[in-house]
Amino acid sequence: MMEKLKKIRAGDVLVVGTSLVVLLIALVWVGYQEPLVIAPKDGFVSKDPYVLFSIEKGSVLLIDETPSFESPVKYEIKNQTIIHLKPGVYYWKVLGVKESKVRQLRIDSLVDLQLREKDENYQVINAGNDELKVSFKESDTLLRTQILGRGESANVSGNYVKGEVYNE
Amino acid sequence: MNKKILYFVFVIFVLIELGEFSSALGITPGASGADYVAGGKESFTFTIINSEKTAQEVEIDLQGELASNMAVDKDIIEFAANEEEKKVTVTLIMPPSMPPGLHKGQLVATQKKSVKSSGQATIGAAVAVAADISFFVPYPGKYVEGKLEVSGNEERKQFRIPIINRGKETINKVSALIVVYDKNQNEIVRLNTNEISMNPGDLREISALWNVNVSKGKYLAKAVLNYDGEEVLLEKEFEVGELELELLDLFVKDFTLGGVAKFNLLVQNKWSEPILDTYAQMKVFDVAFNELADVKSALYNIPAGEKTTMVYYWDTKDMKEGTYEANVLLHYAGKKTQQDVKLQIGKDSIEVIGLGRVIGSEGKGLGSTTTILVIIIVFLVLLNVVWFLILRKRK
Numbered sequence: 177m178m179e180k181l182k183k184i185r186a187g188d189v190l191v192v193g194t195s196l197v198v199l200l201i202a203l204v205w206v207g208y209q210e211p212l213v214i215a216p217k218d219g220f221v222s223k224d225p226y227v228l229f230s231i232e233k234g235s236v237l238l239i240d241e242t243p244s245f246e247s248p249v250k251y252e253i254k255n256q257t258i259i260h261l262k263p264g265v266y267y268w269k270v271l272g273v274k275e276s277k278v279r280q281l282r283i284d285s286l287v288d289l290q291l292r293e294k295d296e297n298y299q300v301i302n303a304g305n306d307e308l309k310v311s312f313k314e315s316d317t318l319l320r321t322q323i324l325g326r327g328e329s330a331n332v333s334g335n336y337v338k339g340e341v342y343n344e
Numbered sequence: 345m346n347k348k349i350l351y352f353v354f355v356i357f358v359l360i361e362l363g364e365f366s367s368a369l370g371i372t373p374g375a376s377g378a379d380y381v382a383g384g385k386e387s388f389t390f391t392i393i394n395s396e397k398t399a400q401e402v403e404i405d406l407q408g409e410l411a412s413n414m415a416v417d418k419d420i421i422e423f424a425a426n427e428e429e430k431k432v433t434v435t436l437i438m439p440p441s442m443p444p445g446l447h448k449g450q451l452v453a454t455q456k457k458s459v460k461s462s463g464q465a466t467i468g469a470a471v472a473v474a475a476d477i478s479f480f481v482p483y484p485g486k487y488v489e490g491k492l493e494v495s496g497n498e499e500r501k502q503f504r505i506p507i508i509n510r511g512k513e514t515i516n517k518v519s520a521l522i523v524v525y526d527k528n529q530n531e532i533v534r535l536n537t538n539e540i541s542m543n544p545g546d547l548r549e550i551s552a553l554w555n556v557n558v559s560k561g562k563y564l565a566k567a568v569l570n571y572d573g574e575e576v577l578l579e580k581e582f583e584v585g586e587l588e589l590e591l592l593d594l595f596v597k598d599f600t601l602g603g604v605a606k607f608n609l610l611v612q613n614k615w616s617e618p619i620l621d622t623y624a625q626m627k628v629f630d631v632a633f634n635e636l637a638d639v640k641s642a643l644y645n646i647p648a649g650e651k652t653t654m655v656y657y658w659d660t661k662d663m664k665e666g667t668y669e670a671n672v673l674l675h676y677a678g679k680k681t682q683q684d685v686k687l688q689i690g691k692d693s694i695e696v697i698g699l700g701r702v703i704g705s706e707g708k709g710l711g712s713t714t715t716i717l718v719i720i721i722v723f724l725v726l727l728n729v730v731w732f733l734i735l736r737k738r739k
Contacts, residue, residue: 191728191731192728195724195728198721198724198725198728199721199725223372223373225684225698226686226697226698241506241547242506242547242549244548244549246504246549246551247502247504247549247551251700257700258686258697258698259700260683260684260685260698260699260700263373284372284373285372285373285374285375286370286371286372286373286374286393287370287371287372287374287473287474287475288368288369288370288371288393288395289368289369289370289471289473290366290367290396290471290633291366291367291368291469291471293366298469300469300471303368303370303395303633304370304374306374312469325682326671326682326684327627327629327633327669332469334469335469335470336469336470337469337470337471337472338452338454338471338472338473338474339471339472339473340450340473340474340475340476341374341375341475341476
């Protein structure tokens with residue numbers, strides 16, 4: 177009888193012990209599986225719209241304009257992925273076995289106008305990273321305005337060309 | 345006679361000079377903002393960019409509603425040749441009282457004159473670039489601003505409403521009722537969004553999904569945004585079965601620098617009918633945004649729902665190894681979509697940078713591995729508990 181009880185107790189210890197060991201190993205393993213974010217650092221600010229994401233132990237990158245990630249864009253990521261982002265503030269996190277903490281980055285808009293001579297006319301080119309509203313004036317008189325996408329050009333009229341970020 | 349020769353030489357010289365004419369000016373960031381604090385002081389630093397590194401003078405000016413509340417630390421900036429950027433700081437003194445809403449001023453940088461290496465001042469239009477400086481005075485009580493956005497395909501539409509709390513008070517409950525109407529104003533469906541709470545200044549989003557069960561055409565969504573009993577009406581027209589070509593991938597195989605590169609552009613027709621006479625265009629620029637190439641594909645007819653690889657060729661003769669800016673444009677049915685990328689050109693490869701592989705854009709989601717792992721652990725623990733209890737009972 178005593179022998180049987182001893183066997184049962186040994187079984188109990190084995191079951192509880194195994195459970196604890198499994199849990200412990202799982203917890204330690206999961207603890208080491210948090211995605212390792214190498215770049216960009218939290219609070220990253222740039223005027224270059226191409227952002228390098230360098231990540232280990234992560235498979236999905238979530239980027240959203242709100243920190244609550246209500247409608248994120250999901251990207252498949254390898255160790256290094258470059259993603260083109262329009263100017264703005266973004267929140268991002270990485271999903272792997274575990275989820276990384278939420279980080280923030282900002283792409284500053286760059287208003288850059290280039291004036292070139294082409295075919296006996298002047299052309300203005302949007303060399304920045306955002307959509308621009310370009311105004312053409314002749315001695316303070318507004319002749320016209322035009323919306324130029326990145327890399328787009330327009331013939332110049334008047335003697336004054338002003339570019340600013342276009343807000344719909 | 346000598347005068348005529350001299351005049352001719354002068355004209356040729358001027359023409360050569362004009363032929364080389366180019367100028368550039370930039371400013372970053374293009375917009376800056378602050379929270380309104382009555383009587384508060386805020387500083388903003390902007391970078392003026394002389395991207396062509398020419399010697400030039402730039403005039404700094406303040407314009408707009410807030411011009412009289414702002415001061416700038418420089419009126420004139422002088423760039424020497426090879427100087428690329430200079431900083432300007434604007435100090436804004438916020439008035440002690442302002443009506444609620446958005447208040448804006450501008451920092452404007454204007455080329456005064458540019459001087460070439462020969463010492464000749466250039467002529468032509470003056471280039472100016474402007475950056476917005478703004479703050480928002482919160483509305484008393486509760487006030488939100490929202491915008492209705494519709495995305496998705498023919499089978500499922502997502503209605504998203506990004507909302508910003510522009511009031512001084514916390515809003516406990518924000519939600520919306522979205523009603524979809526057809527072109528004859530017949531009600532099609534009513535959808536309720538999720539409900540959230542918002543602190544002053546918060547930017548959040550509410551949304552609703554609709555499993556589309558109507559024919560193609562134009563529809564109108566009206567959202568009644570309700571925040572703690574106050575209501576705002578938002579509207580957005582959208583199409584079911586709209587024409588859409590999605591750019592999925594762009595790659596080059598078997599390339600040698602100096603040869604003709606074959607670009608493969610994988611696109612998907614997300615419409616329910618064929619998209620006819622569509623073509624791709626790629627413009628390549630150098631660092632100074634000089635256009636190096638403008639190439640186009642042939643015309644393609646893409647069947648409904650199908651993926652097609654559009655091909656275009658670029659002769660890389662005279663190109664050097666390096667990274668170049670490029671715009672990839674898809675032209676279809678009077679529409680144009682643009683994707684900016686970088687081309688990293690090597691001796692025997694062209695890598696397209698910046699596309700990223702999008703695997704979804706709707707709803708939240710956790711990594712599947714996490715879910716599987718949690719299930720396995722819970723299962724193992726439960727199994728052991730059950731086993732333990734059975735053994736106990738046997739005892």
